[in-house]
Amino acid sequence: MKNPFNPSFGKMPSVFLNRDSLTQRIVTELNRVGSPFQTSLLSGQRGSGKTTLMTEVSNLISKDKNWLVINLVLDDDLLVSLINQLQRHLLNLKIIKNIDLKMNFFGLDMSASFHQQTESNFQLLFQDALEKLTKKGFHVLINIDEVHLTPLLKKFASCYQIMIRNNLNVSLLMAGLPENVSEIQNDDVLTFLLRANRIVLNPLDIESIKNSYQHIFSKAGYTFSTETLLYMTKQTQGFAYAFQLLGYHLLEEIIHSSNKTISISDINNILDTYISELNRNVYFKVYSDMSEREKEFVQAMVKSKQHKVKSQIIGNLMKKGPNYIAVYRRKLIDDQIIKPNGYGYVSFLLPYFDKFVEQEMILDEF
Template structure:
């Protein structure tokens, strides 16, 4: 049997863990025309499972024939991509209706404009789209637009302006975005985009450790691996509920144990260095480099503690800074989900072995 774990980004994995009722609730909300979830933002760090979540919601919404789900990606002309994808996702009957719109020609490659409008501008697309949405509304068809990894740029700004218009005119068009916390907060700086921020926020928290343990147990035991409960709970702890880590650890353990079919402490010790390297290369380096200099100092002061759960008092003493300064950085790192509050006046890192990563990074910098 092939390795069922898949530590690559942006794909619905074969071993998928449900976050309780979250997807069901969100799908129900999207179906309700007056729901505040008409615009929603899934946010969280790299690797928590935003793209996977978005894809899963899209798949679920699409099961209802009254809905068309259109997946847009940043980095293309969003308006043009919306026209094309709506056409592609429409059924035969609807495609015919779209084709009846004057001046438009669709082919297997998407939209072709007639000669008079060969230099399409923003308002060309706006006109076409509104025409298309009118036809959809008459047919009772609703649209969910998904937009992965939003960033504040011109393209999003134009799109947001148009979406706001659609929304004001009550077209049944829902929008679900994902974004890194730092990119989401940048949207605040642009007037048009603050409209998007009024959407419902969906924070993706860590996966449940008990669920991880059960899942590892099922997958490995069903495939004839020998593993004790003790080792299974160690594995769950090694992931700390981080989605990417869950796939990565499962993947490495599977590959390393597939010959002997025995998963024990020895095996975990053996794969740990590779586990850490992959976490660093594929997630932590990007996550850490997005932090400000002061954020990094706070993280280092935390990592230098002998405890996993570090008191704010200890961090303040090590940084030798006033408490409002420290409180400010604590808040920033909490918002970015780098740290979590474990108790009153106490914080811990969210990601597995992030403490070790920060210390190692510091050693490298000292060596330079």
């Protein structure tokens, strides 16, 4: 059988956990006049399912012939790519007759330097295309993944705000890491994004993961005890990428076995591979992007040798006061690296991240 789990980044997995209702809600809201979802910011840690959710929303809304989806990459061609895609839609819909580079757009000779002219006159080109599409009853959804603050993004967002103010049929869905989304919202030029709808992708609930594992493996002809099922579920801690990764490796491990009963030892057999790929594909980048003070905070958590750690203990290990600790506690919670776990306590949100931090601490000693 084909493995239904897909731990590859950027690809749509066959198993899409517990986000169908959220996908449907976003699409429903995008079709509602005046909805706060018209401008939405998806935030979540690496592997939380941002790209998958964005893809699901795009696929669902594309079924409506009045919606056009534009996917953009945040690079030097951001503005040019947007205008190119809008013009291609105008051509395909026969709203304009041709789109060769010699056409005059607002009297501009676009053959001279298409890239330069597009960036210089982006607002006019953007508005003209949207006015034509809006007049014909079309709506445009613009998707930008992996967002972070750049001059081009600021220019695009500022022009987008004007399009909204002019009541043109355009919506925006951007996805990024929590710290990058916060930086964009708090930029002095982009304060209007503070009013945008922010969708935080929190960990998946344990019950959904448990039921999904049971359904998928039962369909493949395997059985396991409640204890084994709960043990497997616990290894993911609700992390969307971990759910895909663990399921993928377990199925690859047992697929050629004649024994159709999955045991805890089967799961333990693939844990080293599972943890190694979590480290390589997610945690190395997460940890390297942390500030030195944030690293000291999580290192103190590891040094405490406790599953849930009191903030006071972290403060004692770091030799810092409550106010100092509170700042970094809040930052790491917002970045989805740790989570509150009872009054005054925190624990790691990501599965086995404490083991990765411990490994890095040992390596730093050499």
